[in-house]
Amino acid sequence: MINNxxxxxxxxxxxxxxxxxxxxxxxxxxEYISSTQISRALNVDASQIAKDLSFLALxxxxxxxxxxxxxAKALADFLGFHTPHKAYVFGTGSLGMAxxxxxxxxxxxxxxxxxxDIDKNKxxxxxxxxxxxxxxxxxxVMEANPATIxxxxxxxxxxxxxxxxxxxxxxxxxxxxxxxxxxVAEGIVMSNTSxxxxxxxIYNRLNAES
Amino acid sequence: MINNxxxxxxxxxxxxxxxxxxxxxxxxxxEYISSTQISRALNVDASQIAKDLSFLALxxxxxxxxxxxxxAKALADFLGFHTPHKAYVFGTGSLGMAxxxxxxxxxxxxxxxxxxDIDKNKxxxxxxxxxxxxxxxxxxVMEANPATIxxxxxxxxxxxxxxxxxxxxxxxxxxxxxxxxxxVAEGIVMSNTSxxxxxxxIYNRLNAES
Numbered sequence: 089m090i091n092n093x094x095x096x097x098x099x100x101x102x103x104x105x106x107x108x109x110x111x112x113x114x115x116x117x118x119e120y121i122s123s124t125q126i127s128r129a130l131n132v133d134a135s136q137i138a139k140d141l142s143f144l145a146l147x148x149x150x151x152x153x154x155x156x157x158x159x160a161k162a163l164a165d166f167l168g169f170h171t172p173h174k175a176y177v178f179g180t181g182s183l184g185m186a187x188x189x190x191x192x193x194x195x196x197x198x199x200x201x202x203x204x205d206i207d208k209n210k211x212x213x214x215x216x217x218x219x220x221x222x223x224x225x226x227x228x229v230m231e232a233n234p235a236t237i238x239x240x241x242x243x244x245x246x247x248x249x250x251x252x253x254x255x256x257x258x259x260x261x262x263x264x265x266x267x268x269x270x271x272v273a274e275g276i277v278m279s280n281t282s283x284x285x286x287x288x289x290i291y292n293r294l295n296a297e298s
Numbered sequence: 299m300i301n302n303x304x305x306x307x308x309x310x311x312x313x314x315x316x317x318x319x320x321x322x323x324x325x326x327x328x329e330y331i332s333s334t335q336i337s338r339a340l341n342v343d344a345s346q347i348a349k350d351l352s353f354l355a356l357x358x359x360x361x362x363x364x365x366x367x368x369x370a371k372a373l374a375d376f377l378g379f380h381t382p383h384k385a386y387v388f389g390t391g392s393l394g395m396a397x398x399x400x401x402x403x404x405x406x407x408x409x410x411x412x413x414x415d416i417d418k419n420k421x422x423x424x425x426x427x428x429x430x431x432x433x434x435x436x437x438x439v440m441e442a443n444p445a446t447i448x449x450x451x452x453x454x455x456x457x458x459x460x461x462x463x464x465x466x467x468x469x470x471x472x473x474x475x476x477x478x479x480x481x482v483a484e485g486i487v488m489s490n491t492s493x494x495x496x497x498x499x500i501y502n503r504l505n506a507e508s
Contacts, residue, residue: 094506097499104494108454108477115455130479168501169494186396196497237500244318245325261500267318269340277503279496284314284379286489287406289307290447290471291378293487296304 099140100167105130106137107163113156122153169197174235176259177203178250179242180210180220183265187239188215200239202229223250226257236260244268309350310377315340316347317373323366332363379407384445386469387413388460389452390420390430393475397449398425410449412439433460436467446470454478 109129113121123141127134141154146162148154164170177184180203187193188200203220205211211222221229238259242250247268254262261277264270267284319339323331333351337344351364356372358364374380387394390413397403398410413430415421421432431439448464450457450472457478464472471487474480477494 093502095502100498100502101492101495104477104492104498105479108494109479112455112478131481132479167498168505169498171501173501173504182396182400182402186392190392192392193493193497196494197501198497236504245322261504263496263500267314268322269315269319269342271341277500279500279503281491281493281496282311282314283403283491284318284406285311286473286491287403287408288310288314288377288379290473290487290489291381291383291407292303292305292310293489294383294446294471295378 093143095143099143102132102136102140103163103167105132106140107160107167107169110156110160110163114160118156120149120152120154121156121159122148122151125153169195171197172199173197173237174233175200175237175239175263176226176229176235176254177218177239177241178223178254179240179246180205180207180215181241181243184239184241185215187241188218198237201233201235204229223253226253230257234258238262240264240266240270242266303353305353309353312342312346312350313353313373313377315342316350317370317377317379320366320370320373324370328366330359330362330364331366331369332358332361335363379405381407382409383407383447384443385410385447385449385473386436386439386445386464387428387449387451388433388464389450389456390415390417390425391451391453394449394451395425397451398428408447411443411445414439433463436463440467444468448472450474450476450480452476 106126109126123134123137126137144162144166146158175198177188177200184203188203200218203215203218204223204226205220206223210220213220238254240247240251240262244266247266247270251262251270251272255272255276262270262272264280265283272278316336319336333344333347336347354372354376356368385408387398387410394413398413410428413425413428414433414436415430416433420430423430448469450461452460454476457476457480461472461480461482465482465486472480472482474490482488
């Protein structure tokens with residue numbers, strides 16, 4: 089069911105909002121929802137919602153709207169949340185460990201199957217069911233149990249070298265949680281979750297308000 | 299040293315990259331850095347870097363560039379990372395707990411002083427030094443030890459109500475980690491760290507590459 093269209097980033101940002109909202113309605117046994125209702129609940133323009141949802145192979149009914157169950161399934165399918173994607177965590181500090189333990193990510197199709205570190209006290213241990221290996225074992229682990237996504241939670245000064253090693257061994261996408269601006273070759277997928285930039289934004293806006 | 303200009307979001311996204319890079323140079327005892335060198339290292343246009351850095355009260359020297367120590371300090375000051383900002387975590391699941399334990403955030407001026415939950419087994423316990431209270435105690439805790447930032451790591455179906463309660467008790471900024479699109483009144487600062495949107499982006503781009 090996954091598309092292979094390159095979707096615009098703003099659409100990819102909004103679709104998970106619709107999904108989260110529709111999942112709540114589903115839990116409340118709501119049967120139908122219109123884009124106007126979604127619009128009111130989420131403060132997104134109704135025509136924008138209709139446009140975003142037009143990417144899905146799903147038609148709403150005039151005046152009734154979308155069937156909630158079908159819409160939730162179509163959204164999650166379309167976003168790839170129902171397809172397991174294997175990932176490694178690089179850097180098993182507090183954030184890396186939290187991601188390894190977060191069963192929520194599993195529900196969104198992210199299957200973390202190994203962690204890598206250089207701390208001797210961590211190598212050979214597990215976080216939940218997920219084993220931690222030395223980064224030097226990456227080649228072997230990749231052969232035995234390959235992953236496509238590398239989650240980068242190392243210190244900023246190791247971010248580039250770790251990404252380079254991971255990509256060298258066949259990782260196709262880097263999910264970067266470090267504040268470092270990692271460079272990757274063309275064809276490698278790069279996504280930055282810029283925790284510190286979000287903090288800077290909050291501080292700046294708070295200060296401007298006060 | 300914090301400005302009270304409202305800075306554009308893209309600038310606020312880039313400034314922490316420069317800081318992370320300059321911190322690495324500082325650890326390597328590099329003394330001077332030019333915007334051309336930052337540009338090469340981070341793949342950001344040199345004129346853009348010069349423009350971003352012009353917000354700081356710091357002048358580079360012709361041909362030598364910026365003093366690394368001074369630039370690191372000026373950036374961290376300017377971004378508010380040297381000013382303590384008090385925060386509560388709402389929802390002490392795996393992500394909430396990880397944020398409470400992450401000493402890294404302290405270095406960026408985020409001082410998490412309490413967690414809130416509704417799980418009886420958690421109330422009264424601590425994560426590191428940080429106590430967990432029942433959400434019903436928010437008013438009291440706010441009076442005794444107030445915070446301005448509310449970090450939202452509750453399940454999506456509690457996101458809006460929790461934000462409403464927090465803001466009702468005086469929280470001024472919501473840092474939303476849930477996939478739910480939370481609505482807040484004007485004057486309240488809102489920042490979304492959209493983990494699931496980033497996953498959707500990675501899956502979409504991976505799929506388009508393959």
